[in-house]
Amino acid sequence: MEENYDLTLIIHRYDPDTKRSWKQTYHLNAGRILRFVDLFRKINEEEDPGLAWNSSCEHGQCGSCSVKINGKPLLACELLVENAVEYFGTTTFEIEPLNVAPVIRDLVTDIEKAYKRVDKVKPYIIQSAPLSEKGEAYSITPDEMAPYINATRCINCFCCASACISSHRGFLGPNAMLASIVRLMDPREMEKIERLRVLYSDQGVCRCHSSHACSFVCPKEIDVAHFIALAKEGRFGSKSQKK
Amino acid sequence: MAITDSVIKRLEMWILPRLAQTPVVSIYAGTRGWPFVIAWIHRFFGILLVIYVLFHIYTLSFLETPALFDHKMKFFRFFLFVLLEWLLAIPVIFHALNGSRLVLYESFGFRKDGLMIRRLLGISVAYVFFLGLWMLLGNQTVTPLFFWLTVSIIAVIPVYLVTGKIWKTGMPVGWKLQRITGAFLLISIPAHLLFMHLHPSIGHESDVVIQRMQNTFIRFVDMALVVSVLYHGGYGLLAIAKDYLESKPLQTACAAIISLVMTVFAWIGIRLILTV
Numbered sequence: 001m002e003e004n005y006d007l008t009l010i011i012h013r014y015d016p017d018t019k020r021s022w023k024q025t026y027h028l029n030a031g032r033i034l035r036f037v038d039l040f041r042k043i044n045e046e047e048d049p050g051l052a053w054n055s056s057c058e059h060g061q062c063g064s065c066s067v068k069i070n071g072k073p074l075l076a077c078e079l080l081v082e083n084a085v086e087y088f089g090t091t092t093f094e095i096e097p098l099n100v101a102p103v104i105r106d107l108v109t110d111i112e113k114a115y116k117r118v119d120k121v122k123p124y125i126i127q128s129a130p131l132s133e134k135g136e137a138y139s140i141t142p143d144e145m146a147p148y149i150n151a152t153r154c155i156n157c158f159c160c161a162s163a164c165i166s167s168h169r170g171f172l173g174p175n176a177m178l179a180s181i182v183r184l185m186d187p188r189e190m191e192k193i194e195r196l197r198v199l200y201s202d203q204g205v206c207r208c209h210s211s212h213a214c215s216f217v218c219p220k221e222i223d224v225a226h227f228i229a230l231a232k233e234g235r236f237g238s239k240s241q242k243k
Numbered sequence: 244m245a246i247t248d249s250v251i252k253r254l255e256m257w258i259l260p261r262l263a264q265t266p267v268v269s270i271y272a273g274t275r276g277w278p279f280v281i282a283w284i285h286r287f288f289g290i291l292l293v294i295y296v297l298f299h300i301y302t303l304s305f306l307e308t309p310a311l312f313d314h315k316m317k318f319f320r321f322f323l324f325v326l327l328e329w330l331l332a333i334p335v336i337f338h339a340l341n342g343s344r345l346v347l348y349e350s351f352g353f354r355k356d357g358l359m360i361r362r363l364l365g366i367s368v369a370y371v372f373f374l375g376l377w378m379l380l381g382n383q384t385v386t387p388l389f390f391w392l393t394v395s396i397i398a399v400i401p402v403y404l405v406t407g408k409i410w411k412t413g414m415p416v417g418w419k420l421q422r423i424t425g426a427f428l429l430i431s432i433p434a435h436l437l438f439m440h441l442h443p444s445i446g447h448e449s450d451v452v453i454q455r456m457q458n459t460f461i462r463f464v465d466m467a468l469v470v471s472v473l474y475h476g477g478y479g480l481l482a483i484a485k486d487y488l489e490s491k492p493l494q495t496a497c498a499a500i501i502s503l504v505m506t507v508f509a510w511i512g513i514r515l516i517l518t519v
């Protein structure tokens with residue numbers, strides 16, 4: 001195992017002031033356990049302070065650092081240099097912003113625009129089940145939670161949306177649908193009809209072609225396609241049913 | 244199935260690494276997974292089949308003038324066309340079986356997708372091989388009524404199962420009809436291909452075709468084929484178009500154009516079936 005690698009990073013740049021897009025090549029020598037966010041920081045410190053990129057938690061928990069590396073959407077804070085070299089079989093990496101919303105600058109996309117699709121499905125409990133008479137918090141048993149616990153791990157990194165064969169034109173996208181499905185499977189949620197209407201609308205699950213790319217790229221290893229298929233199967237009831 | 248699966252697994256171990264090195268496939272297999280590549284092949288073959296079906300209905304429309312039909316059909320006896328007709332079995336069986344795999348995954352909860360993909364490839368290879376054999380033999384006789392009665396009875400099974408499973412879900416009606424027509428075509432189109440190659444005259448000689456179409460049941464089956472295939476193809480095209488057209492008016496315009504083309508071809512097909 002090599003200690004250091006000579007890497008070539010071809011980064012897609014965009015300057016909003018001049019509206020110019022270009023690819024910029026950086027050569028750097030990096031240790032094998034550096035992550036890609038560390039490489040971006042290294043570029044900022046040693047070569048080009050102007051390169052813009054996003055991150056927050058840097059522990060795979062917030063979803064803000066997602067980019068496409070050699071075409072694969074993933075979290076830049078999770079990918080180690082040695083793993084990238086092994087996975088892609090190269091030391092040259094082309095890095096692009098996710099294609100889920102307009103680019104603000106370089107690798108930074110307008111995440112608020114991307115989030116609009118998630119907002120559409122109201123990713124919170126719309127109408128909560130009544131609390132117990134003693135006023136205790138509603139508790140969910142592990143058995144109740146088991147069928148959908150994996151889906152609750154979504155961090156809205158939009159990697160799945162970026163990989164999806166259905167693109168992003170008028171389609172809610174896998175993570176937004178997943179957010180709604182989580183609430184449909186949540187015993188605390190009483191408002192199912194409104195959710196099903198959105199899910200079964202022209203922008204919803206009927207636009208999914210079961211290409212499984214979402215499940216393949218999800219950094220949280222959520223089988224997104226499985227949850228979407230549950231909706232297609234009619235597991236959560238129909239939009240016209242009585243409350 | 245265990246032996247077949249192990250043979251397919253071995254083949255797969257030999258083929259996949261090689262396939263994964265081919266230019267376009269290598270990018271998508273590694274970044275989106277094999278089912279994504281298969282989804283693209285499904286799309287591509289679907290578009291190809293829609294084009295073929297429209298061409299097929301167009302050539303059949305020459306049946307109105309039998310002499311002209313026989314003249315045109317002479318071209319299809321050349322080796323190259325026979326080869327192309329055989330190769331047509333590849334998109335047909337792949338699209339049919341992959342479509343059924345999707346229905347099994349989406350509506351029947353079959354989650355062993357890798358296993359299903361292996362089986363679909365195995366059955367596809369076997370079908371294409373047997374169709375080739377059929378074509379080489381080329382002198383089988385069976386009455387059309389017997390063949391199509393049997394096929395129809397078999398085709399009713401997936402239609403019944405799929406309809407029962409999906410009809411009460413909240414999915415849009417258009418989507419449901421796409422699946423139901425798909426279930427019918429899953430059996431009837433590969434069977435149609437087999438039937439057409441039982442004997443060269445079945446599809447190439449106007450008097451044989453016209454005589455077959457005098458039977459009411461055959462007419463009914465042919466009409467069901469035309470309507471199902473055009474609806475299925477039209478909905479598929481629209482689903483692809485929607486992935487690229489963001490604006491609602493553009494989507495509506497596209498839906499109108501596709502509906503118009505499909506209706507015109509359905510009209511040509513049905514008129515032909517009822518009048519020859």
Ligand code: SF4
Pocket residue numbers: 063153154155156157158159160161174175178214217218219220221222224
């Ligand atoms: S489902 Fe996975 S890939 Fe998609 S947004 Fe959530 S965590 Fe990211």
Ligand code: SF4
Pocket residue numbers: 160163164165166173174207208209210211212213214215224225228
């Ligand atoms: S399974 Fe559906 S949602 Fe997931 S990537 Fe494929 S088309 Fe998109």
Ligand code: FES
Pocket residue numbers: 054055056057058059060061062063064065066075076077078
């Ligand atoms: S920075 Fe939070 S997931 Fe990468």
